[in-house]
Amino acid sequence: MGACISRNNKNNSNNNMREILLYKGEFLGADLRAMFNNPVYSDIIITCKDGGVVYGSKLLLAARSDVFSRLILNNEDNNNRDNRNKDNRDTFSTDDNHITFTEFCSSTLLIILEYLYMGDIMIESLTLNNIVEAYLGAEYFLLPGLEEIIITFLDNALKCSADNNLSAKLLTQASEYMLPSSDDVFFRTLHNRLVVTPLESIEYNNLTAEGLLYVLSPSNMDTDYEEFVTPEYGVFRYVVLWAAHRCNNSNSVVTYFEPLLPSSDHAEHLDANEIEQLRKSHEKNKKKSKSKEIKEKIMVLLKPLLSLVDFKLIHPSVLANIIEPLDIVPNDMLIEAFRYQAQLPAGSGPRRNRGTITAKPENLRFQWSQQACGKQCVLMESDTLLKSNSRKFEWARASLPIRGHEIYEWDIYIEETCKHLWIGVCTERRHKVDYSTYLGRSNYGWVLGSNGSLYHNNQLYSKGYGVKFGKGDRVTVHLNMGNRSLAYSINGVRYGEAWNTLPAELYPAVSLKKSAKVRIEMHKKPIIIDNSKYMLPQPPQSSIHTRTNTSMVSPVISPINTSVNTSINNSIITPINTPRPTSQVTAE
Template sequence: MTNLTNPIKKQIIKIRGESLENDLKTLLYNERFFDITLKCSNGIVLGACKNILSARSNIFNNLIQHKNINNIEFEKIDSNAMEFILNFLYTCRIDLEKLTIDNIIEIYHATEYFELHVLKKHIIEYTKQILEYENDDSGKKLLSNFVKKFAFNTDNEISQILIEWLAKISLTSDEAEKDSLTLIGLRYFLCKTYNTKKPFATFELDIFEYIVIKINKIILNSLEIKDKQNEKENEIIVAKRMNYYLKLLTPCIDLRRIESDYIIKKIEPMNVFPSEMITDAYRFKLQEENNLFRSIRGIPIFRWNENNLRNNLYISKDGFTLQADQNLDAYKHVMGDLIIRGKGIYEWDIIIEKLCKIIYIGICDHKKFNQECYNNNNQYYGWVLGSDGFVYNKKNWKKYTSEKFKEGDKVTIHLNMTDKTCAFSVNNIRNDYVSEWKNIPSEVCPIVSLKQGSRLRVQHHFYYESY
């Protein structure tokens, strides 16, 4: 007889008859009631009762009734996931406290295999809570675990949730060396979002630089540099491996969204992109109808930048809502974490959830922000629309809208980086481009200025025309 290995050792001592759930749970841990064994992918064998499995799961019913077997082997379900499934089948209890970043995908895979739709729904909702309340790296690890567990071409509900969540996270060079996103996870993410029409937070150039840094870190971690005599040899190895890994990811990178100068100076010399792919990118850029094609895939979205946050300003956990303390008497200027460059049209919405004093919404010079902003004596900074209906830039202002803002209003910024022009809409009523603004720089960031309790939320522009 197969030796059973039960990972839970605690003895369940309950008075029978008081709780159906507890009574059924005793069957799960008492070998007297086992008439079938389940060998899991990690070699652990669990015992179970055929009648309960058949009654609770169509998949188990088919396996047991049609084949009349006393043991089943599962090559892709480990004992952790199987025990979670058995506990649910026996008691209908969902032990969410047992879910972790490391086992959620494994258990989700098991719910799909056994077609347990109720349990799967609870796991999906719990995953959403993790993405909302845990740090950004948790979602990256979940996506990496997903690609490791499922076939690369898999599309299901949890993969869509993870992809859409990661798309709203800015992939920065600083995080590339230390986050948990694997190369295969990154490749899956980029392939699935190549033609996305949904919110996206990372420019294509930044994606490429993130990839290069991540690959370089992976390669260096795999090398043993014992002395300086091996440095040249290691440089050759690094170059070869870099070339190999980059070629795996090149189909997922949209060169049309990267500036020509960067392609010429940085990308072409690497000899990793097919010449046809580079030529097609150049030809695309030369066509006049593509003049508004953006340097970012999907619909641009950003979060408020915590790096330039000051006292008495608060950002929500998801990064999209910014609030000033009631006691903040001086105006503070806060940028979004999206550096807008290149050509194309960029639009985003700011929802005025709470309005105290005048607020200012618009764009600013990314390169000069730290230098100029805190020496600025004005209430505003950059090229902005005030809630008083005036537009402002430096010492210049003029009346722009006939009405002042109120709480609940939606302000949309329409930025044309090809023509370097900017316009605003209030509650979907669009106004003309501000003709006096002829000095918008080549790199800008979203910005707001607020004080004394005002609260603003950024969201992607729903009526966005994708380019």
């Protein structure tokens, strides 16, 4: 690819170009690449804001870009004017054979010209350092095809990066040039990554006020498909500490608030001693002379952000014991949240996250994560089927975390097995995970092995918890987030509690190696019908086991969900217009 050529190394570059020209005439694409940024075939010089120059052909650029066409072909008319129109002179200036762009670096103009010459760019042209300006350049020169290439690169880079701060940094950088908007695909891509990144993992100096407003604004959330991975209390905590870090004399403000805001994992599980300690801390702070001054400082920054926190999604105990004593949230917001909590139906706890996925277990999309799996794991069939080509153990987790207080259940179908297969859950919060290992060895994995034993932190917790399982079997995981416990069923037979005191955030996970292939699906419960309510009188001469009158039974069971098997007296009644099952599912 052509590089930015300075006036000093012009002769060396010409020698390299002569070697390329020896092969001209064979392929149009090769000839165009030889012309790209080549002074030999150029009749215009483009100077950039960093002092670098790029070479181009007037006719080619004018033919390929409306913007260049206006700049180059209308240049003569522009030179005859009395400088009456200077709308874009802060961005560029032109004369007969020269254009100066004061807003774009040479690396950006090289990407623009490479696309105009070739209709594509080499992937090495884009980096995380120039991607924001490259996208701005593609917008400025009206090149939607190049915009699409840049967005694809951005999306892949964000998915592959282990740096949780990357999206925030790029959002801050892009916000310096454009107002963040969900209508812009660049900002939308960054937003989609940020909502699945825990806010607490993002350094406070990497998000500006504009960026934080954009991320938290409900109008930017597609609630049918997106989940905000940070619990709402975590959002409040981050907002307060973000504002504290931006205050003058921030050390004193941070020192004041940080001990009063427990982590998201711990906030809902404070014991009596911890609550009492918090109360004493608040009483002590009230006596400090600078307490009022500190709160006034932080409220200047907090005021526009507090309206973006949905306090109705925060547990009442957290509202009462942690947030209300801070005395920085308006009373009407807290009263509304308490009223909402009080009006909830008995037994139904509130959601903890904005978005719909964690609100209802039945809406959870069970898929394996392409970013959170071993290097030789292969995902198929919309990421629901997972196999491994590794001779050593590796593991993978699902794409979205599970939190809240409800019951989540999913099935792992074993289509192919290996010597040992492990099924369970994992957590990644505050852990540096290694996907190229056996999950039961780590302190962030809880698994049941195909030998029927339970393992965690490289320890055998229960030998013979369940029966052995293998190819063709179905393992169901029952996760109760209300009491943080987990149990298993194997082919419909449920066993006792396997784990308890699990973390507040978990992912479905499996550990496997070569030959194994497993599928993850939402668990479908069988319907058990009371025989005494629905059995019809049978003539004495006919046997119930020989034939079932579907015309008589269908009206009786029609209100029942027929998407699952129905067991009556150990025989299967197949509803009309549904395929007859090949095997009976035992009630759990």
